[in-house]
Amino acid sequence: MREVFQQELQEVQERLVEIASLVARSIEKAVQAFNGSDVALAEEVISDDNEIDRAAVELDELAITILARQQPVARDLRIVVSTLRISASLERMGDMSTHIAQLARYRFPDKVIPKSVRPTFADMGRLDVAIANKLVELLRTENLALAEDIRNEDDAIDALHLTVFEKVLGEKWKGETVDTVDATLASRYHERFADHAVSIAKKVQYLATGDWVPESA
Amino acid sequence: MREVFQQELQEVQERLVEIASLVARSIEKAVQAFNGSDVALAEEVISDDNEIDRAAVELDELAITILARQQPVARDLRIVVSTLRISASLERMGDMSTHIAQLARYRFPDKVIPKSVRPTFADMGRLDVAIANKLVELLRTENLALAEDIRNEDDAIDALHLTVFEKVLGEKWKGETVDTVDATLASRYHERFADHAVSIAKKVQYLATGDWVPESA
Numbered sequence: 033m034r035e036v037f038q039q040e041l042q043e044v045q046e047r048l049v050e051i052a053s054l055v056a057r058s059i060e061k062a063v064q065a066f067n068g069s070d071v072a073l074a075e076e077v078i079s080d081d082n083e084i085d086r087a088a089v090e091l092d093e094l095a096i097t098i099l100a101r102q103q104p105v106a107r108d109l110r111i112v113v114s115t116l117r118i119s120a121s122l123e124r125m126g127d128m129s130t131h132i133a134q135l136a137r138y139r140f141p142d143k144v145i146p147k148s149v150r151p152t153f154a155d156m157g158r159l160d161v162a163i164a165n166k167l168v169e170l171l172r173t174e175n176l177a178l179a180e181d182i183r184n185e186d187d188a189i190d191a192l193h194l195t196v197f198e199k200v201l202g203e204k205w206k207g208e209t210v211d212t213v214d215a216t217l218a219s220r221y222h223e224r225f226a227d228h229a230v231s232i233a234k235k236v237q238y239l240a241t242g243d244w245v246p247e248s249a
Numbered sequence: 250m251r252e253v254f255q256q257e258l259q260e261v262q263e264r265l266v267e268i269a270s271l272v273a274r275s276i277e278k279a280v281q282a283f284n285g286s287d288v289a290l291a292e293e294v295i296s297d298d299n300e301i302d303r304a305a306v307e308l309d310e311l312a313i314t315i316l317a318r319q320q321p322v323a324r325d326l327r328i329v330v331s332t333l334r335i336s337a338s339l340e341r342m343g344d345m346s347t348h349i350a351q352l353a354r355y356r357f358p359d360k361v362i363p364k365s366v367r368p369t370f371a372d373m374g375r376l377d378v379a380i381a382n383k384l385v386e387l388l389r390t391e392n393l394a395l396a397e398d399i400r401n402e403d404d405a406i407d408a409l410h411l412t413v414f415e416k417v418l419g420e421k422w423k424g425e426t427v428d429t430v431d432a433t434l435a436s437r438y439h440e441r442f443a444d445h446a447v448s449i450a451k452k453v454q455y456l457a458t459g460d461w462v463p464e465s466a
């Protein structure tokens with residue numbers, strides 16, 4: 033029984049890593065589709081999101097089955113509860129990739145956003161991809177130094193998010209209304225993607241140390 | 250032991266209702282602050298959000314303690330797992346109220362958005378408040394007819410969300426860039442608030458029937 037349980041916990045962790053890998057691939061493609069106005073790639077991100085959703089639901093079912101059958105306590109219980117929280121955040125990260133891809137698709141064949149903010153979005157996209165890849169490693173290794181990296185990269189994204197608004201609201205902004213809408217939404221989606229990663233990093237920290245870091249901290 | 254457990258489950262439910270009531274008050278004030286450019290009320294919403302965050306964290310702690318000590322199964326387990334999910338969504342609804350209030354504060358003493366979209370936002374706000382109040386009742390009574398109402402009102406909000414974009418991107422739009430940014434963000438926050446309510450309604454349905462409705466459905 034005990035051995036089965038350890039195998040199940042192992043499987044939970046592997047599935048989290050798997051879903052995080054799907055999310056990393058989806059943000060990578062979404063960023064490329066957004067920056068390069070690649071509508072085929074955007075469609076791929078949108079249709080692949082089902083896979084992330086399904087994997088998250090299946091993992092939740094597994095976690096609930098473990099709670100019912102194994103009645104874990106202490107660290108084992110923390111793993112299972114954290115799994116439920118982390119899978120919800122991963123699912124939302126997949127949604128953010130999808131929203132970014134949708135912006136690319138709506139405006140095709142035009143570029144989504146005017147030249148003046150493209151470098152800022154390229155930076156945000158690069159950081160989101162880096163964060164997603166680090167998240168996969170963090171879930172695989174529980175190396176908390178990666179949690180720290182993710183928080184720092186999130187700070188950098190927040191700064192870029194402000195830059196977008198400064199540019200859009202600045203005197204030199206030549207964008208049309210549709211550009212303003214797209215830049216506002218795109219910036220928000222890039223920023224939220226990173227927020228969810230930070231939220232997961234906190235949960236991994238809780239898992240590793242037992243110290244609960246509230247969502248709002 | 251059994252009796253203690255039933256009392257604890259009762260307390261979990263009462264606390265969910267309590268947090269939902271705080272959220273209902275916060276969206277009511279946020280909508281009023283936003284539509285009436287009331288900066289004092291906006292400040293109140295922003296500072297009161299701590300209370301929602303704290304209550305959600307405390308409820309999570311209680312739920313995890315129950316999992317560890319009572320090792321619930323079947324419906325009892327569903328209640329505790331759903332509590333963790335619902336408290337996360339309520340916490341996010343409080344964040345959406347705060348974001349709406351922040352928009353009112355940033356632009357003070359100007360009105361947040363131009364005349365042409367004010368009636369649309371008044372409608373969205375009214376629906377968000379109605380949804381929040383129904384959510385309190387749904388959590389209190391588990392009357393699934395309210396879940397249906399919430400879904401219908403969410404559909405109405407989604408339609409208004411599209412109306413905002415049609416207006417903003419229409420030929421008659423006279424707003425400045427800052428108005429476009431505000432309308433885009435405000436519409437997104439109003440719409441997300443309702444999404445979270447729908448997501449909670451699904452969880453209550455799961456609780457009542459045992460049928461899991463995936464997040465993405």
